[in-house]
Amino acid sequence: MQVVPYKKEGYQLLHDGAICFSEMHQHGIHIDSKHLKGEYKRLKKEISNLSKLLESHEEVKIWKRKYKDNFSFESDVQLSDILFKELHYEPTKFTKIGNPSVDKEALSALHSSFTDRLLKLRFYSKIQNTYLKSLIEETCNGYIHPFLNLQTARTYRSSGSFPNVQNQPIRDAEAGEIIRKAFIPREGRLLVGVDYGGIEVKTAALYHQDPTMLGYLRNPEEADMHADFACLIFKLDDLDTNNSGENKLRKATKNSFTFPQFYGDYYKNNATVFWEWLQFSGKKIKRNEGPVIRNDITIGQHLINKGIKNFDQFVKHIKKVEHDMWNKRFPVYSKWKDKHYKEYLKNRFVTILSGFVCQGAMGKNDVINYPIQGLAFHCLLWSCIRLNKLLKKYKMKTKLIFQIHDEIVADVVPEELDDYLELLKQVMVEDLKTHWDFINVPLEIEVKKSEVDGNWFNMEKTMTYIN
DNA sequence: GGAACTCGCCAC
DNA sequence: AAACGTGGCGAGTTCC
Numbered sequence: 001m002q003v004v005p006y007k008k009e010g011y012q013l014l015h016d017g018a019i020c021f022s023e024m025h026q027h028g029i030h031i032d033s034k035h036l037k038g039e040y041k042r043l044k045k046e047i048s049n050l051s052k053l054l055e056s057h058e059e060v061k062i063w064k065r066k067y068k069d070n071f072s073f074e075s076d077v078q079l080s081d082i083l084f085k086e087l088h089y090e091p092t093k094f095t096k097i098g099n100p101s102v103d104k105e106a107l108s109a110l111h112s113s114f115t116d117r118l119l120k121l122r123f124y125s126k127i128q129n130t131y132l133k134s135l136i137e138e139t140c141n142g143y144i145h146p147f148l149n150l151q152t153a154r155t156y157r158s159s160g161s162f163p164n165v166q167n168q169p170i171r172d173a174e175a176g177e178i179i180r181k182a183f184i185p186r187e188g189r190l191l192v193g194v195d196y197g198g199i200e201v202k203t204a205a206l207y208h209q210d211p212t213m214l215g216y217l218r219n220p221e222e223a224d225m226h227a228d229f230a231c232l233i234f235k236l237d238d239l240d241t242n243n244s245g246e247n248k249l250r251k252a253t254k255n256s257f258t259f260p261q262f263y264g265d266y267y268k269n270n271a272t273v274f275w276e277w278l279q280f281s282g283k284k285i286k287r288n289e290g291p292v293i294r295n296d297i298t299i300g301q302h303l304i305n306k307g308i309k310n311f312d313q314f315v316k317h318i319k320k321v322e323h324d325m326w327n328k329r330f331p332v333y334s335k336w337k338d339k340h341y342k343e344y345l346k347n348r349f350v351t352i353l354s355g356f357v358c359q360g361a362m363g364k365n366d367v368i369n370y371p372i373q374g375l376a377f378h379c380l381l382w383s384c385i386r387l388n389k390l391l392k393k394y395k396m397k398t399k400l401i402f403q404i405h406d407e408i409v410a411d412v413v414p415e416e417l418d419d420y421l422e423l424l425k426q427v428m429v430e431d432l433k434t435h436w437d438f439i440n441v442p443l444e445i446e447v448k449k450s451e452v453d454g455n456w457f458n459m460e461k462t463m464t465y466i467n
Numbered sequence: 468g469g470a471a472c473t474c475g476c477c478a479c
Numbered sequence: 480a481a482a483c484g485t486g487g488c489g490a491g492t493t494c495c
Contacts, residue, residue, distance in 0.1 A: 072490080072491075074489085074490050074491065075490080075491055075492085076490085076491075077491065077492070078491090125489095125490095126489085129488095129489055129490080130487090130488065130489055133489090134488080134489090149486095152486075152487095153485060153486060154484095154485075154486095155484080155485060155486095157485060157486075158486090159485085159486050159487070160486080160487075161487065161488085163487090163488090164486080164487045164488070166486075166487080167486080167487065167488085200484095259483090260483055261483090262483090262484090263483040263484050264481095264482070264483055264484070265482070265483045265484095266481080266482050266483090267482095268482080269482075269483075363481090364481080364482095365481095365482080365483070365484065366484075368484090369483085369484045369485080370484080370485090372484090373484065373485065374485095377485095405485085405486095
């Protein structure tokens, strides 16, 4: 599989992008070394305490007896051997090549104090070895200078390395706090992050032009796609986003159904993920389970009232919603996917609107996803290049420092903050649409900022802007 | 002692 | 018929 620019425009984008990223690389990110070293020490102690506690478990005694000097808590091979061969636990999950899995899900399923403790150790070890350690190693005179690569991803997205700034923890609050507090602005400055809202859904629409989807994107005040799907899935007449339980259902729908469907997932997986989200304990739905919705009833009770009493019935229902999604709600999107894939089978390549060709052996999901994902990133790349040029042109001291696919982070001088925000609006929302006139949906940016001398963990939402 | 592999897990 | 897209990286393991 190969991706190449096929228009001069595509080539130019990468050329300018490489220069821009190399300047961001030179700018570097200010790092709180004291915080890093303190946390590293703290976790070392934490891990050592957990190790000691683990020694008392029967499983570890057997493990150590068998592996002697080679024993390691980090060895999945050893762990798998002890649990499933020595102790004869029943595996619930298997790896790609068919070995019993010892990932988080598999270990949690064993419900033992030993595996719970081991998972905790593994979590701290991940933070320590993957994040703290590499940040400490890469820090030079108080700064890291991470690489942002344009030559590696099949989709012509970017990647990051030494260290990879694109996968720093955030979803887990504890890990996020430990790591992101180390990312700080230059003295007397603040960090400002800006990201494009829903950019992949929008770039998809630029290809398929489904009228229903265009409607959602053009009327964000009146139409809410995720809420609409939540209503279908949970058999609700409408959804009240001010009700916290119902808002949870909307979020679960977005993460367990709508987005996975766009990436090419299917109803059976969706249903399984929903079960986790809703925290349903067994196959049979119980009256007292799940988030509480209006009139103080649980979603468990509500589903039972609507005739969905167990997992199998729920799966069948999701299958129906999936069918409705692609055949009734988004038939034009659906037809585009088929047509686009057939064209690939005929030509053996597909093009990206920003001026690239994807060619070679690809699966159906790849053929559909690459042009969408690539173009979404190219929107950000174009903005990065333009912003960087204008900051230099206006002789501003504010610097772009890194980028995460649909987000740009800058180190901002407080006196320049308002000007920088204006630049963001102008470039990311207005100028990009002029540059690529095929963008016929509104663009939206969301801006977060830290305090002056703050950090990347404590970011506060400051502005959204839609055109 | 390094290359290539597996597995697990972090991000968008 | 098939079944979630893109990456980086650490630790352990195996092979040469």
